[in-house]
Amino acid sequence: MEHHHHSHSGAGLAEAAQVAMERAGEQWTPMRAAVFGALASFEKPASAYDIAEKVSQDQGRRVAANSVYRILDLFVGSNLARRVESANAYVANDHPDCVHDCIFLICDECGQATHMDDDSLSKNVRAAAKKAGFAPVRPVIEVHGRCEDCAGD
Known part of the structure; x- marks a missing residue:
């Protein structure tokens, strides 16, 4: 049985992520937006270190992987991201308004x-x-x- 949902991309994905985060009672801070944007920019699963490096480059300042891990944990808990366990990497969830096993x-x-x-x-x-x-x-x-x-x- 297939599960049907509406997938988002680009600016629509960032907007859907923000809505889902705020619906979960969390703030959509500039750093969370930057981490989500970096995560969503990868074509393949990305590690926290990959994401920290991308955010650091984008912002022109060093962003620690530990900070990124905390944000990614929040994203997974809020259904904004999925963790690929065997690769210790993450992907943006293109349908954060839909909770299910994947x-x-x-x-x-x-x-x-x-x-x-x-x-x-x-x-x-x-x-x-x-x-x-x-x-x-x-x-x-x-x-x-x-x-x-x-x-x-």
Whole structure:
């Protein structure tokens, strides 16, 4: 079962992120906006260090990775970003107004991470965990392999 939602991009994505953050009772500060903008600018999952470097370059001053990690944790908690666990990296959530479990398809050759939704799969993972006596909080489903472009080479 596919999950349908409205994806945002560009200025619309930043605006949707700000609305979602404020709806969660958090402020949309200039630094949070800068970190989100940097995160959204990456084509592939980015580490906190990649994001700190980009924000530092954009602002002409050093921004510590620790500050970026705190903001990214807030973004993940507010559904503005997703963490690609196996890569210790992050991607901007292009539909922050929609909360659900997601699946990442990660190319081991080029590093691209494609986000997909399959509510029936995540529902089954949650049900299996409950059947085993485990209380699932956040299923993490990542599939490693080769993307269509790399598989075609």
